[in-house]
Amino acid sequence: MNNAEMDTSFIREALPAFISEAQEQVEAIEQLMLQLEDAPADRELLDALFRCAHTVKGSAGIFGLDAVVAFTHHVETLLDRLRDGKLSLTPALSTLLLQCNDQIRILVGNALAPQDEDADALSARAALVDRLRLASGETATAAPTPAPDAHAAASAGPAGSGMPSWHVSVQFGTETFRNGMDPLAILGYVARLGSIPRLACDLEAIPALQDIDPESCHLAFQFGLDTPASRDEIEAAFSFVRDDCVLHLIPPDAGHTGYAALIDALPDQPRLGDLLVAVGAVTPEQLSKALARQDADKARNDGPARPLGEILQADSGVSSQVVEAALNKQTRQRSAAAPAGSDDNRFIRVQADRLDLVINLLGELVIAGAGAALLARQTRQSSLIEANEQIGSLIEEIRNGTLQLRMVSIGETFSRFRRVVRDTAAELGKDVQFEVVGGETELDKSVVERIADPLMHLVRNALDHGLETATERLASGKPGQGKLTLSACHESGSILIRIIDDGRGINRERVLARAWERGLVEEGVTPPDEDILKLIFEAGFSTAEKVTNLSGRGVGMDVVRRNIEALRGTVTVYSDPGAGSRIEIRLPLTLAIIDGFLVGVGNSKFIFPLESVVEVIESRSAISTPDAQGRSVVELRGRVLPVLSMRTLYGLETDEPERISVVVIKSGSHSYGVMVDVLLGQHQTVIKPLGRMFRSLRGMSGSSILGSGEVALILDVNSLGEFVAGKQSAPAKSRDAANGGHKTLVRS
Amino acid sequence: MTPTTPSALHLPAELTIYTATETRQAWLAWLAAEPEAQEGSVCRVDGAAVDQVDASGMQLLAALSRTLHEQQRPLQLVHASAPLLGACRALGMTALLQGDSLATGDTA
Numbered sequence: 001m002n003n004a005e006m007d008t009s010f011i012r013e014a015l016p017a018f019i020s021e022a023q024e025q026v027e028a029i030e031q032l033m034l035q036l037e038d039a040p041a042d043r044e045l046l047d048a049l050f051r052c053a054h055t056v057k058g059s060a061g062i063f064g065l066d067a068v069v070a071f072t073h074h075v076e077t078l079l080d081r082l083r084d085g086k087l088s089l090t091p092a093l094s095t096l097l098l099q100c101n102d103q104i105r106i107l108v109g110n111a112l113a114p115q116d117e118d119a120d121a122l123s124a125r126a127a128l129v130d131r132l133r134l135a136s137g138e139t140a141t142a143a144p145t146p147a148p149d150a151h152a153a154a155s156a157g158p159a160g161s162g163m164p165s166w167h168v169s170v171q172f173g174t175e176t177f178r179n180g181m182d183p184l185a186i187l188g189y190v191a192r193l194g195s196i197p198r199l200a201c202d203l204e205a206i207p208a209l210q211d212i213d214p215e216s217c218h219l220a221f222q223f224g225l226d227t228p229a230s231r232d233e234i235e236a237a238f239s240f241v242r243d244d245c246v247l248h249l250i251p252p253d254a255g256h257t258g259y260a261a262l263i264d265a266l267p268d269q270p271r272l273g274d275l276l277v278a279v280g281a282v283t284p285e286q287l288s289k290a291l292a293r294q295d296a297d298k299a300r301n302d303g304p305a306r307p308l309g310e311i312l313q314a315d316s317g318v319s320s321q322v323v324e325a326a327l328n329k330q331t332r333q334r335s336a337a338a339p340a341g342s343d344d345n346r347f348i349r350v351q352a353d354r355l356d357l358v359i360n361l362l363g364e365l366v367i368a369g370a371g372a373a374l375l376a377r378q379t380r381q382s383s384l385i386e387a388n389e390q391i392g393s394l395i396e397e398i399r400n401g402t403l404q405l406r407m408v409s410i411g412e413t414f415s416r417f418r419r420v421v422r423d424t425a426a427e428l429g430k431d432v433q434f435e436v437v438g439g440e441t442e443l444d445k446s447v448v449e450r451i452a453d454p455l456m457h458l459v460r461n462a463l464d465h466g467l468e469t470a471t472e473r474l475a476s477g478k479p480g481q482g483k484l485t486l487s488a489c490h491e492s493g494s495i496l497i498r499i500i501d502d503g504r505g506i507n508r509e510r511v512l513a514r515a516w517e518r519g520l521v522e523e524g525v526t527p528p529d530e531d532i533l534k535l536i537f538e539a540g541f542s543t544a545e546k547v548t549n550l551s552g553r554g555v556g557m558d559v560v561r562r563n564i565e566a567l568r569g570t571v572t573v574y575s576d577p578g579a580g581s582r583i584e585i586r587l588p589l590t591l592a593i594i595d596g597f598l599v600g601v602g603n604s605k606f607i608f609p610l611e612s613v614v615e616v617i618e619s620r621s622a623i624s625t626p627d628a629q630g631r632s633v634v635e636l637r638g639r640v641l642p643v644l645s646m647r648t649l650y651g652l653e654t655d656e657p658e659r660i661s662v663v664v665i666k667s668g669s670h671s672y673g674v675m676v677d678v679l680l681g682q683h684q685t686v687i688k689p690l691g692r693m694f695r696s697l698r699g700m701s702g703s704s705i706l707g708s709g710e711v712a713l714i715l716d717v718n719s720l721g722e723f724v725a726g727k728q729s730a731p732a733k734s735r736d737a738a739n740g741g742h743k744t745l746v747r748s
Numbered sequence: 749m750t751p752t753t754p755s756a757l758h759l760p761a762e763l764t765i766y767t768a769t770e771t772r773q774a775w776l777a778w779l780a781a782e783p784e785a786q787e788g789s790v791c792r793v794d795g796a797a798v799d800q801v802d803a804s805g806m807q808l809l810a811a812l813s814r815t816l817h818e819q820q821r822p823l824q825l826v827h828a829s830a831p832l833l834g835a836c837r838a839l840g841m842t843a844l845l846q847g848d849s850l851a852t853g854d855t856a
Contacts, residue, residue: 187839199840203813207814209772209812209815212811214772215768
């Protein structure tokens with residue numbers, strides 16, 4: 001059938017979106033669970049948790065993912081028990097829920113590529129279901145399959161789910177059954193939109209057995225519906241019976257006006273007032289007062305009675321201002337709820353490659369803009385120059401805005417570690433307090449994605465090797481609970497991520513012994529302290545006495561370092577034996593465009609990231625003679641500043657000009673100077689990666705094309721800084737390559 | 749469908765639109781065969797066998813409840829199966845389980 005085909009194609013198209021959303025919900029459940037462990041009584045967290053589970057179940061139902069629906073149903077039941085206060089969250093329960101969440105994640109993941117589950121997976125899930133049912137105190141009489149999860153009025157708790165609370169009045173048409181529709185199924189579907197805290201059926205509308213035509217439908221319901229869904233979505237649930245049912249939706253916060261309108265709209269339902277009382281929409285006092293008034297009016301006027309609704313409204317004492325405020329609030333809620341449906345924040349999902357395309361084009365635009373500005377300056381026409389400057393500043397704004405689109409806060413990645421820390425610490429029998437600082441720090445999405453794995457490894461390492469068990473800690477006079485902190489902040493144009501633990505620190509003797517054993521350092525040679533720590537990043541290094549299954553998975557710290565360096569980042573480790581370790585990762589904010597400071601040496605152009613430039617000073621005579629690689633020092637305000645000559649370092653064969661300048665660069669905690677010939681000012685720099693030949697270059701992080709078509713090399717201030725401080729020797733290869741590379745690039 | 753004991757009505761396995769007409773006939777026959785019970789005595793309806801139920805079936809049960817109510821004999825659903833229980837909850841007819849089927853709307 002055509003419809004069936006349409007359904008299939010709809011599901012095929014929408015399924016990936018469902019999966020990505022469901023995965024987000026699963027993530028949210030995990031975070032909420034972990035938060036709830038710290039604040040087990042937090043009602044809002046519980047409600048949010050229930051909502052997430054419900055959303056997953058509801059949308060899985062739409063896609064016919066029965067396994068997800070069936071399983072999530074049990075989770076939901078347990079959460080509902082927690083919400084009703086019938087159960088309280090114990091650590092065991094929370095572990096169970098986290099395991100169930102993992103199960104949901106697996107089930108959702110399987111939805112895209114359905115595969116037959118093996119017996120182990122099935123029995124694992126069945127075991128979880130058993131534990132869930134046991135935990136929720138379900139008895140054998142309870143429905144084994146997910147029954148429509150509407151709740152009867154009898155079990156209704158007060159509405160307080162935090163979701164907008166609608167009131168729904170529906171009277172099914174007499175032909176409903178004969179048209180093949182089942183109100184039971186429809187209500188079951190509606191219940192999946194949210195939850196039905198209260199429901200009343202107009203039983204008196206059903207004729208007695210001797211009078212009833214069993215194939216005619218006489219069912220009418222009044223119920224509350226707590227749902228984030230929009231009016232359209234609720235109405236859509238009734239779409240199959242829409243033509244012959246009477247449906248009224250009273251939006252949240254409509255107050256008595258809404259019920260009054262409903263009562264007016266259904267004059268043929270004399271028991272409506274009672275039903276509204278039954279579902280808690282109006283209080284009995286309000287109703288009886290209104291009825292009394294209606295009778296009195298009738299007696300006095302002998303005319304048609306005032307509609308009950310009108311009286312209710314007049315008597316409820318709601319001032320028009322209040323009504324107006326309620327309406328405004330409702331409008332706001334609706335507009336907020338409409339686009340995303342369930343999201344508190346409004347997001348547009350954009351495919352990453354479309355965004356990349358825009359950013360690439362923007363890069364070209366920046367280059368073209370710079371070229372146009374250059375030409376304009378050459379014409380010396382002030383109006384043209386001015387116009388170009390305006391274009392330039394607009395391009396800059398667009399650039400900033402566009403790059404902002406790619407920025408995500410690192411908090412999401414950090415919070416993923418919460419679970420890792422919890423489980424790992426439990427597995428190792430350690431008590432660990434995990435703290436996240438600066439989660440709101442933003443950086444490029446592609447950087448975030450690629451830093452997650454190295455970070456994970458470092459966090460596991462800290463838990464496994466760094467932090468001691470409670471007994472060990474107490475024995476060494478520390479509090480029993482270990483502390484692991486993950487922090488992020490911006491620092492001079494890069495992001496600084498720190499992993500800090502207060503564990504036993506790194507044992508330098510053992511590192512050194514291992515390095516000697518592995519031949520990383522010549523036997524008997526003792527390098528300076530900080531160099532010893534660096535050895536842990538060398539390939540094939542592992543200090544753990546036994547390789548645990550946590551951090552010894554064959555991925556060494558050398559891989560971590562390589563991954564970080566591939567992002568133009570650096571990693572440094574600091575450690576106080578006995579007091580803990582600190583690992584610092586410094587990463588560029590973005591991989592695409594930076595604000596650069598353009599300088600010239602001879603015929604070559606170089607770019608420093610603007611954020612790292614502190615000041616520029618007039619050249620003064622060096623107080624030491626430069627070494628073969630151009631390193632020397634100058635005096636700056638009474639302090640010694642190491643400086644580097646680009647000319648010597650890269651062997652640029654041009655004559656030294658009379659005047660040279662020193663650009664003072666800040667890299668991490670120290671500063672150094674770079675001697676250059678000319679200062680060419682600020683320049684928006686589109687970073688182009690270096691060709692494969694030049695990847696291994698130290699001191700260079702990329703290249704850029706100037707407006708004039710010239711190529712400028714972008715300097716990597718961190719590795720230059722290490723080189724200046726003498727920590728790293730510039731391999732001869734790099735010098736030649738830089739020189740040769742530069743020429744090649746200029747020619748091309 | 750035919751009552752085994754004079755005072756208990758056993759519900760059929762299928763309580764849906766497909767069997768509604770015949771179920772109604774059977775129940776009317778049961779009511780007729782049932783000797784006038786004492787006023788106020790609870791009429792037990794055994795729901796253990798029900799495994800398929802839809803809204804029309806529940807509506808029919810509510811209609812029976814109403815008839816019995818008019819005879820001052822509250823209907824009480826006993827041994828309700830899981831599907832029946834679920835349907836009662838979903839349709840706000842839990843009163844059937846409590847022998848006070850017209851609690852809602854009784855005072856209008």
